[in-house]
Amino acid sequence: MTGEQVLVIGAGVQGLTCGVVLAEAGWPVRIRTEDRPRATTSAVAGAMWGPAQLRPAEPVLYWVTRSHAEFTALARDDTSGVHLCAGRMAARFDLGDAVPTEARLIPDLRRCTPDDLPEGFTSGYRGTVPLIDMPRYLDHLVARFRDAGGDLQLSPVPTLADAAAEASTVVNCTGVGARELVGDPGVHPVRGQHVVVRNPGIDEYFVELTDSGEFTSYMPHGDRVVLGGVAEAQEWNRVVRPAVSAGIRRRCAAIEPRLGEAEVLEELVGLRPGRESVRVEVEHYEGARIIHNYGHGGCGVALSWGCAFEVADLAEG
Template sequence: MNGRSPRVLVIGAGVSGLTTAVLLAERGCHVRIRTTEYPGETTSAVAGAIWGPISSGPRERTVAWARRSHGRFLELANEPGTGVHLALGTVASREPIAATRPEETRLMTDLRACEPGELPHGFTAGARATLPLIDMPRYLDYLTRRFREAGGELLRSQVPSLSDAAGESRIVVNCTGVGARELVGDAGVLPVLGQHVVVENPGIAEYFVELSESGRWASYMPHGDRLVLGGVAVPYAWDRVPDREVTAGILRRCAEIRPELRDTPVREEIVGLRPRSESVRLKVEHYEGARIVHNYGHGGDGVAVSWGCAHEAAELATDE
């Protein structure tokens, strides 16, 4: 980057857009975020969220992004007000788990296999480890404050086209998630609906995640006095209205593992659209005289790779 501070337009205020905007603003760039949804209204705000093994590709890049993000979340867990904390918990399956573990599990220093008595009824295998958990509403507020303290500007303003964006700034970072289907005509980005149920935490301190390929599973993530229960994955769905039957299924599955959840009060039902793609799109495109950095298509791994992707996106944006 040369001696002049560039002006950068970031489109989207989910975790990818905010994290990238923070890094750019703290590097001295003049950064404006334009978004149709405030951070607390985005799909990112609906996430559980936990750092863990990732499923998106390409693996040679996503592992590096996840590793960098893991290190940053460990640092943030020691900073008050970030919404990030460390928790011990269990990942379990009703089917045998593959012996080959993803490379990123090497970062879990206390990872160990579950003893039979540590598994819920009906589960055959599992592992325990301490992982970063991210209370997304608080975390997005933290990122927003940090962005504004660095001089960033956040506007609720639709960006109708790349031409509009290129006309505003010669450096644009596209973090629109499923919105990339319309903004850049990327039909390869598909919505996968996720629904969570937020309940009052009856005193649960550990997380639990069921590994399942059925599209429905049991999970719970403790964030202080609130517990986020999941989950479902419904492909090609656009309706963000909570489904009562889905809520009932989530509550039932979680209560089978933790009976104290049968009568805990429900605070809210929340829905988001995960941007599924064959691979994360993090690359530069030159369009109408502007440098467009695309950073979208993270599927359900957006939080887990957010810092790694943001660092690379920021480098691409300012690489003259």
């Protein structure tokens, strides 16, 4: 910890979590963001803590493990937007017996019996995981950041040189925006769309495990349920597509008929920051240390606490 100002760029889940960890460690922190927290991709996410099959494999395992502990603790706080939820992760093919290492963190993980699988699904697991109601959770992070003395400004950062001129330590959490800010052509959008409905009484989640661009997921958060999903690579369009929403509802209703009739509250689009591997590393640039933290794909929430603690370690030098 020093008295030196840190500039965090971005107020999605990564930027805000880094802001909280750094500010609570005593750093003076300013976050500059182009979009309000509730207008980021992070606000669109479902969101579920779950196994993260991303690269680099070893740090990702550490980040997702560390985050599981934080989210489990946050679930004890009613105001955080996090709760522990039972449900199923299922596939239309045989998942085999091997489970990702981090799945062992799920205390009650067990294979679904054939009776526990929806029609068309071949195998799956049942278990309790943290579910994160993102709009509420981002509000919680903003409040926690401000309570720790952090300063949040709605002000885009035009170039890394501007950031380096403002602070000697910069944390770059710009998600898909890193493509332009850093000039990293490896960052690409993976478009997602959600339909949010009034909860007709659902208290378990369902997530389809697949590599396909279309899948079925629903996650209850109190009076709302977030329905998904799609993953459209290289697609920048943020406009809601009615046909995609209709497909999402149809697939969800096939598993949970009550979702077919539920009142639609909103439809949302977000761009997952795809990259071959997550980038958490220091770059020395125009006299400043830029700590990059972007490219978390479809797992940015699940990795957020682990990445933020790693960023804080890098800031400490």
